[in-house]
Amino acid sequence: MTPARPGPPSTVTVVGIGADGWPGLPEPSRAALRRAEILIGGPRQLDLLPPECAGERVAWPSPLRPAVPRLLAEHAGRRVAVLASGDPMFYGIGRALAEEGAEPRVLPHPSSVSYAAARLGWPLEDVEVVTLVGRPAARLAAALHEGRRLLVLSADAGTPAQIAALLRDRGFGPSRMRVLEQLGGDRERTGTETTADDWERTQPPGDPLNVVAVVCRRAPDTLRLGAVPGLPDEAYEHDGQLTKRHIRAATLGALAPAPGELLWDIGGGSGSIAVEWLRTHPACRAVTVERDPVRAERILRNAERLGVPGLRVVTGAAPAALAGLPTPDAVFVGGGLTAPALLDTCWAALPPGGRLVANTVTLESEALLAGAYRRHGGELVRLAVSHAVPVGGFTGWRQAMPVTQWAVRKPVTPLPGADR
Known part of the structure; x- marks a missing residue:
């Protein structure tokens, strides 16, 4: 039997709708909803439409994202209108539809963030916007800096209490909080301002459709975490396997993270390199490979504590544990350099233009890096850090073990005669 051929693509219009519902929609949005043969949205959004929108109503299943291609295929060739809260292209369904090739016509509505900033x-x-819709609350921790204003998109009525608890746990209990509910609708409420410390005592549960405004205030005894690599060593839980602060900053400088790039962090230890790679931009991605299960669990705790719970940890020994990982933009080798073929495997995995950085403190591994430097070029440096310490009644220098670092960029065009 000849398989059925798919019908022509749907005509998809994405209509942003606010808490004010049908009365708040401009005429072009209303007209698109009246014409639609299929109306797709959440139950709350579909209930906002009047009977004159006569199309078949289809509620999004859960989980939503995997259902997008199936629903588009089921309604191929028909006029489809998809309802979205506020601006469909701002943390909305518009992105998912575009990524599935639907090429939707988008009719936006003011987002809850726009309303909140106006109020x-x-x-x-x-203002920094952080969404916790379908995402762990721990990611908010990366945005906490003294005086910073945040707007947090809530998943439900319980999100404000989760935010307050996280702020207290991370030493930002004095932060000011306000919940803004049903923005733009006739049940809009901007709430009263209080602190995260006082939240549970002063704030009853509210409406599930809310945005939380936060003005960050750090408690006096809270460790200060900056916005660039080189966090204090005290920020990490570790057993001594930690790339120390100054070496870490130099290493991240050599790795040169950019938005959207993926790092392989091999021999994760405490996970500090991957954590600080991820903290440079929300779009950065990282995989840490660590053979010790205890350390692997510790890496996960550090990642959550420091606001990057999306760090992926692979428990296993490299290079075997690297099989099947997505292609990296950069590789850091902080341990296991003497494992057979590790450097060659990492080099082969890099695409043209990818970066590799390796650190070591042992002579055996240093010899491997010197050989790699002869074959591939790059930069071979020795990093030495000394700290001032008491010497009797005076002060002197105590030098930490020097670190040999090889940093290299894979050529876009192979070097003549290079051993690849």
Whole structure:
């Protein structure tokens, strides 16, 4: 039997709708919803439509994202309207539809973030937006800096309490919080401001459709974490296997993370290199490979504590544990350099233009790096750090073990005669 051929693609219009429902929609959005043969959205959004929107109503299943291609295929050739909260292209369904090749026509509505900034009088360009819809609350920790204004998109009515608990746990209990509910609708409520420390005592549960405004305030005894690599060593739980602060900053400088790039961190230890790679930009990705299960669990705790719970940890020994991992943009080798073929495997995995950085403190591994430097070029440096310490009634220098670092970029065009 000849398999059925798919029908022509759907005509998909994505309509942003706010808490004000049908009355708040402009005429082009209303017209698109009246014309639609299929209306797809959440139950709350579909209930906002009047009877004159006569198309078949289809509620999104859960989980939503895997259902997108199936629903598009089921309704191929028909006029489909998809409802989205606020601006469909701002943490909305518009992105998923575009990534599935639907090429939707998008009719946006003011987002809850725009409404919140307007109600608070906050310039939107000075505000950091963090969504916790379908994401762990721990990711908020990476945005906590003294005086920073945050708008947090809530998953439900319980999210504000989770935010307050996280702020207290991370030493930001004095932060000011306000919950803004049903923005733009007739049940809008901007709430009263309080601190994360006082949240449970002063704030009852509220509406599930809410945005949380936070003005960050760090408690006086809280460790200060900056926005660039080189966090204090005290920020990490570790057993001594930790790339120390100054070497870590130099290593991240050599790795040169950029938005969207993927790092392999081999011999993760405490996970500090991968954690600080991820903290440079929300779009960065990282996989840490660590053979010790105890350390692997510790890496996960550090990642959650420092606001990058998306760090993937692979428990196993490299190079075998590297099989099947997605292609990296950069590789850091912080341990296991003497494992047979490890460096060659990492080099082969890199695409043209990818970066590799390896650190060592042993003569045996240093010899391997010297050989790799002769074959592939790059930069071979020795990093030495000394700390001032008491010497009797005076002060002197105590030098840490020097670190040999090889940093190299894989050529886009192979070097003549290079051993690849």
